[in-house]
Amino acid sequence: MNLFGKHAIPMTWDYPEAAILADTVGGFAPASEYIAGCIGKLSPAASGFATQADAQTQTISSLKTISTDPPYYDNIGYADLSDFFYVWLRRMLRSVFPAVLATIAVPKTEELIATPSRHGTKQKAEKFFLAGMTKVIHNLAEQAHPEGPVTIYYAFKQSETSGEDGTSSPGWVTFLSAVLSAGFAIVGTWPLRSEQEFRMIGMGANALASSIVLVCRKRPTDAPSISRREFIRELNGVLPEALDEMTKGSGEERSPVAPVDLSQAIIGPGMAVFSKYSAVLEADGSPMSVRTALQLINRFLAEDDFDADTQFCLHWFEQYGWNENLFGEADVLARSKSTNVDAMKDAGVLQSGSGKVRLLKWAEYPTDWDPRTDKRTPVWEALHQLIRALKQGGESASGALLAALGGKAEAVRQLAYRLYTLCERLGQAEDARAYNELITSWTGIESVANSIPKPSDPQLSLFDN
Numbered sequence: 001m002n003l004f005g006k007h008a009i010p011m012t013w014d015y016p017e018a019a020i021l022a023d024t025v026g027g028f029a030p031a032s033e034y035i036a037g038c039i040g041k042l043s044p045a046a047s048g049f050a051t052q053a054d055a056q057t058q059t060i061s062s063l064k065t066i067s068t069d070p071p072y073y074d075n076i077g078y079a080d081l082s083d084f085f086y087v088w089l090r091r092m093l094r095s096v097f098p099a100v101l102a103t104i105a106v107p108k109t110e111e112l113i114a115t116p117s118r119h120g121t122k123q124k125a126e127k128f129f130l131a132g133m134t135k136v137i138h139n140l141a142e143q144a145h146p147e148g149p150v151t152i153y154y155a156f157k158q159s160e161t162s163g164e165d166g167t168s169s170p171g172w173v174t175f176l177s178a179v180l181s182a183g184f185a186i187v188g189t190w191p192l193r194s195e196q197e198f199r200m201i202g203m204g205a206n207a208l209a210s211s212i213v214l215v216c217r218k219r220p221t222d223a224p225s226i227s228r229r230e231f232i233r234e235l236n237g238v239l240p241e242a243l244d245e246m247t248k249g250s251g252e253e254r255s256p257v258a259p260v261d262l263s264q265a266i267i268g269p270g271m272a273v274f275s276k277y278s279a280v281l282e283a284d285g286s287p288m289s290v291r292t293a294l295q296l297i298n299r300f301l302a303e304d305d306f307d308a309d310t311q312f313c314l315h316w317f318e319q320y321g322w323n324e325n326l327f328g329e330a331d332v333l334a335r336s337k338s339t340n341v342d343a344m345k346d347a348g349v350l351q352s353g354s355g356k357v358r359l360l361k362w363a364e365y366p367t368d369w370d371p372r373t374d375k376r377t378p379v380w381e382a383l384h385q386l387i388r389a390l391k392q393g394g395e396s397a398s399g400a401l402l403a404a405l406g407g408k409a410e411a412v413r414q415l416a417y418r419l420y421t422l423c424e425r426l427g428q429a430e431d432a433r434a435y436n437e438l439i440t441s442w443t444g445i446e447s448v449a450n451s452i453p454k455p456s457d458p459q460l461s462l463f464d465n
């Protein structure tokens with residue numbers, strides 16, 4: 001039984017722990033080999049040392065290049081979890097490490113996590129985290145070697161906690177506020193694949209696939225301020241291209257950002273704009289809050305241009321999911337999108353009859369569909385057909401369909417990202433997984449599609465004569 005992969009005390013019964021002597025993941029020998037392999041690759045030239053200090057007051061970082069992995073808001077209660085092991089370690093090793101094991105339990109008061117149970121209320125916990133983290137990052141900014149950037153890992157899902165408006169997350173707002181008020185500008189963000197795929201919270205869960213590394217440098221003291229309008233104009237110029245780059249990846253060197261990570265990854269280029277100014281000024285002259293800036297940045301995840309049928313499906317799905325609802329409602333929505341219910345029924349994306357309308361699920365799509373003979377192919381239909389083909393016939397079947405879809409590939413991929421984010425927000429984990437699977441198999445699907453000769457390929461017409 002694996003108790004600790006999830007950083008939580010409750011037991012989970014669904015995954016067994018490997019026998020320690022087995023030659024498999026979880027066994028002692030493979031674990032040692034992983035570590036040895038890593039050390040071999042890094043080939044360290046100097047020996048390291050570890051020491052314990054409160055990050056708010058430590059002086060170890062003086063004139064060093066700093067790369068740090070702070071707690072992620074309220075994700076994990078490290079000290080409480082550590083107590084489980086600490087009591088045994090203390091019994092065995094107290095005479096060896098008397099200073100480290102001096103206390104009866106693991107110290108808790110300085111621990112920088114946002115736990116309402118320790119602080120009384122959610123608000124007090126947030127305040128404690130913000131004040132402490134601001135102190136920590138101030139301390140780092142003061143000590144860091146001026147030649148290098150400070151890199152900070154932050155693996156926190158925007159959707160894990162959402163603000164009152166549902167469009168920004170306190171976990172991110174609080175953390176970014178601490179970073180910016182310490183005088184840092186964020187000059188880049190790197191989504192970094194940091195954990196093995198078979199890690200426990202990765203199995204079947206929509207856990208983060210990567211950590212986000214914030215690359216920070218001190219903001220020049222004479223940085224100018226800009227207006228809200230100028231800020232939005234700059235976002236308009238920067239974010240569409242940044243999003244495009246992130247969702248496409250670039251061949252061998254950079255794989256596309258997984259859908260689950262996109263809403264964290266977009267914070268980087270957006271905050272890079274926000275944080276290079278001393279302030280973004282609202283119309284009344286007050287400085288824009290980090291929260292508002294994040295809301296403005298997040299809007300870019302939702303702005304896509306799809307065909308009218310797809311726009312209808314998106315809106316309908318957002319309201320009713322796969323459930324049926326009144327024809328009248330569908331009719332009004334369809335008109336507002338310049339399409340109509342009957343045409344979409346013919347296109348094959350919905351069922352309509354007896355005064356009710358519902359969207360078809362991918363499993364209901366016909367298996368003999370051929371986009372080359374279908375006269376009306378909304379991106380919505382193409383996407384769900386690709387999912388059906390992937391589920392039923394793997395990447396080869398899905399790739400063959402993609403080849404036949406011609407120029408729709410890019411829009412399909414964008415829609416998959418968009419629906420993933422939507423399903424996650426609505427708590428529809430199973431649907432979210434289907435869109436995620438399509439994106440993570442995209443490179444494979446695309447290479448199958450590219451290997452299929454196009455009708456205009458001269459190789460195909462060789463035997464025509």
Ligand SMILES: C[S@@+](CC[C@H](N)C(=O)[O-])C[C@H]1O[C@@H](n2cnc3c(N)ncnc32)[C@H](O)[C@@H]1O
Nearest residue numbers: 053054055056069070071072078079110111112
């Ligand atoms: C995200 S974890 C880092 C995990 C680490 N990278 C690793 O792989 O083991 C954050 C760590 O910060 C520690 N921490 C919490 N409050 C702290 C404080 N005030 N000073 C120093 N460390 C603290 C936690 O105990 C936890 O070990």
